[in-house]
Amino acid sequence: MSPVLRLASASPRRRDLLASIGIAVEVAPVDIDETPRPDESAEAYVRRLAREKAETGARGSALPTLGSDTAVVQDGRILGKPRDRAHAAEMLSALSGRAHAVLTAVAVVGPAGLLETCVTTRVVMRAVAAGEIDAYWATGEPADKAGGYAIQGRAAVFVERIEGSHSAVVGLPLFETAELLRRQGIALWPAAGEAVS
Numbered sequence: 001m002s003p004v005l006r007l008a009s010a011s012p013r014r015r016d017l018l019a020s021i022g023i024a025v026e027v028a029p030v031d032i033d034e035t036p037r038p039d040e041s042a043e044a045y046v047r048r049l050a051r052e053k054a055e056t057g058a059r060g061s062a063l064p065t066l067g068s069d070t071a072v073v074q075d076g077r078i079l080g081k082p083r084d085r086a087h088a089a090e091m092l093s094a095l096s097g098r099a100h101a102v103l104t105a106v107a108v109v110g111p112a113g114l115l116e117t118c119v120t121t122r123v124v125m126r127a128v129a130a131g132e133i134d135a136y137w138a139t140g141e142p143a144d145k146a147g148g149y150a151i152q153g154r155a156a157v158f159v160e161r162i163e164g165s166h167s168a169v170v171g172l173p174l175f176e177t178a179e180l181l182r183r184q185g186i187a188l189w190p191a192a193g194e195a196v197s
Helices: 012-020 042-059 085-095 128-136 156-157 166-170 173-181
Strands: 005-007 025-029 066-073 077-079 097-112 115-126 159-163
Touching: 005 012, 005 042, 012 025, 012 166, 012 173, 025 097, 042 066, 042 097, 066 085, 066 173, 077 085, 085 128, 097 166, 097 173, 115 166, 115 173, 128 156, 156 159, 166 173
Parallel strands: 005 025, 005 066
Antiparallel strands: 066 077, 066 097, 097 115, 115 159
């Protein structure tokens, strides 16, 4: 199936989520500065990065382009990807037994211009023992994940409940993304008889 969307991200999770709703993508990661600005709120931060990714990725392409960014936020602090085992343990210990927010912004550049949205999901994590955190780090899974965990992976056993969009925590809120794509003229499912690869 020919791509109908350019994905300005190297995230296999976002690619897989889009494939799950019938969207074939051309993967075109972009390199932008992801440093939060002084006094920038978490929502302003993820919205800015999603926009910058979409706008940068759209250059030189005829395809509509999607950019997205996800941040794990606790007590107003953005928890990025862990630098090392100690940093991951620090973040997971802070999340243990408490609720936190996951913000995911999506921006799509296309025929309708720049369209964007931001979704907030509340995640409640059970108490996680230090030994579990060490064992989880040893799996290699948390190394490139915001907040040091992947809800769609082994860390699912740490999550007591969520309030909001599960797919947004994984990396892309599908309900809201589908609406942005529809407004850009992108059909969610291929024409009858067209093979889905």
